[in-house]
Amino acid sequence: MHAPTTLPLFLLVLHCAALTPALAEDALPPLDDRHLHVIPRTDAESARIAQALNRPDDPAKSEPFEANPGGAATTRAIDTADAFSQSSENMPFDREMDFKLGNGLFRKTWVASPASTRASDGLGPYYNARACQDCHIKDGRGHTPETADEPRVSIFLRLSVPGGTAPDGIPGHIPTLPEPTYGGQLQDFAANGLAPEGQMAIRWTEVPVTLADGTTVSLRRPEYSVADPSYGPLHPETQLSPRVAPQMIGLGLLEAIPAADILAHADPEDADGDGISGRANVVVSAEYGVPMLGRFGHKAGNPTIKEQSAGAFSGDMGLSTPLHPAPWGECTEAQVACREAPHGQEPDARDGLEVDSQSLDLVTFYARNLAVPARRNAEDPQVLQGKTLFYSAGCPACHVPKFVTHRLKDQPEQSFQLIWPYTDLLLHDMGEGLADNRPEGRASGREWRTAPLWGIGMTEQVTGHQQFLHDGRARSILEAILWHGGEAQPGRDTVATMPADDRAALIAYLESL
Incomplete structure (x- = not known):
């Protein structure tokens, strides 16, 4: 399989215009990425990454390399049930x-x-x-x-x-x-x-x-x-x-996101007043015996x-x-x-x-190496209209579109990639309707991790059904949105008040991911 051509990140960031600093959870213990062999970023790389992760000025336009959600690891989208079973496109032959x-x-x-x-x-x-x-x-x-x-x-x-x-x-x-x-x-x-x-x-x-x-x-x-x-x-x-x-796709890329970049989106006290208060779950590692993200x-x-x-x-x-x-x-x-x-x-x-x-x-x-398929119809006018609606409804506050992974010594597939998972990997209060009333670590009975959205439009093709959320209760993307409550209630209500054509455009955008 051959993914669409993906330029190295050092070239990509020249085309992209910074991640707005957010409040970290200062009371947490140090959360390093000890399970990864990380090559530290230079100051110049950090500055260019910040530019690459900036929110687009005009969501109605496609962004450079947006169609390759897994960076160079992206695989070509195929129209069979094996679409999620392909390996990282940039995997060396000897692996x-x-x-x-x-x-x-x-x-x-x-x-x-x-x-x-x-x-x-x-x-x-x-x-x-x-x-x-x-x-x-x-x-x-x-x-x-x-x-x-x-x-x-x-x-x-x-x-x-x-x-x-x-x-x-x-x-x-x-x-x-x-x-x-x-x-x-x-x-x-x-x-x-x-x-x-x-x-x-x-x-x-x-x-x-x-x-x-x-x-x-x-x-x-x-x-x-x-x-x-x-x-x-x-x-x-x-x-x-x-x-x-x-679903299993893109897990290695999620693992390779720097913990500090995830924590930069945390705002447990909603200090910025936007109604979103993502929190990190922190657990004691069974392998290392220390707190980890x-x-x-x-x-x-x-x-x-x-x-x-x-x-x-x-x-x-x-x-x-x-x-x-x-x-x-x-x-x-x-x-x-x-x-x-x-x-x-x-x-x-x-x-x-x-x-x-x-x-x-x-x-x-x-x-770690189950690849994310390339997006479909990323330039379609209806899809781009839906992208604008996705942003205007506030969805990126939790479904953060993009990150840049660590530069890694021994994982070339995940190393230094611009990726588009549409998640912050943080916990959010999703309201009483989705509450299971069972805590897990720092997660309360109303909190859930933001689910990645990449590949969501291929669910039925791969598994023969469209079932979403933690227990599969939603039988369509629209049903999943309508279950959102708590911090996501305003976004849910925005979708509920959209004209039918706008809802269709939003769903078309999500199905293209």
Whole structure:
């Protein structure tokens, strides 16, 4: 695949005209990017980057290289379900084998122990999926079940209860503990001989919303519960939160954004009075043992792709990794049969783990290098009209269009790229309608990380559906917008009062990303 020609950034910035300084969260501990091998920027580079990130004078005009959202890593947009499964276009040839090996592990179907295959056993004993690909369908989004009896794959319930202690040095952390019997998430499947922990139950209520021009849009409001719990009732203070698997493209580029540049957009006290008060989630790294900026997950609960991947191996599939070495996944002490069930750890194998360090690194490399497709129709007049409306509605306050990544020693694909993810990776109060009332780190029960918008218009092509937001409740981009509340309420209301032609232009712009 060949992406459209992308000039090096040192040439690109000459065409671009500065990131307006915003207030950082001064009370936070130092949040360095220790997981990356960073080459510091020079003062001259920083000045040119500030120019490149300036808000456009006229949003109705396309910007240089806007059509390549992943910079030189952008891949050509293809019209098949494999559009999200391409590698970084600028990947050196000698790294392509690692991508393919990581892809094989990502698609690998695991089996429970004991099994005739020692290389693929160790699943569970409780689990939500048998392969990474089962949740991230074609490297895209998961979805909600269509019927009451459809297996709950690519969506699951997080569980917690209030309590515990906040980590030292992280102000604003809201302590929670895993549900004492069922752990941190509900597993809907189990190995032979064991009953699943329970079944996620969803009840939908249709809520009609009438827009200013008389158009009626039906929103579906979900109510979640646990049916048939195998170990008795859940704790009375259990906090339930659904999670649909997000799309995988561009993760390495998001990881390569300097933490300082993300924090520059934080304004927790809304000191500038614009109604937007993005906050950073800060979590203790499972790999490094220090506070780091959360970037991944619907509430930015993980700091790196590696930790996000290791958490999924453990929680979703019950597989041990160097970061989560328990062979039973997250089974609690109350789940004796699970902890005593056969597992796939082998003392004579590398690391003695079900997913050894090399395999985890390969999956991380694969996830880091899933490329963002080039934009479609970026010069279309309706799309450019929609871009103007996107800006006038205030959407870029959270869906920040562009960043420049770190210059990196050993990641040429992500190094020093102008990217267009349309996210600030910060937490925002999204209102009571979207609240799950379950804290995570510094995120309250009303806060969510701003979702990246790149690739959003290819969702149906890749996964066969259009489902958005953290639990897939929105069945279209318009429904997703109409669910916005809290800090995003003014922008939502602006869209609700638009004439039909303007709404169509806005949606056309979003679908072009």
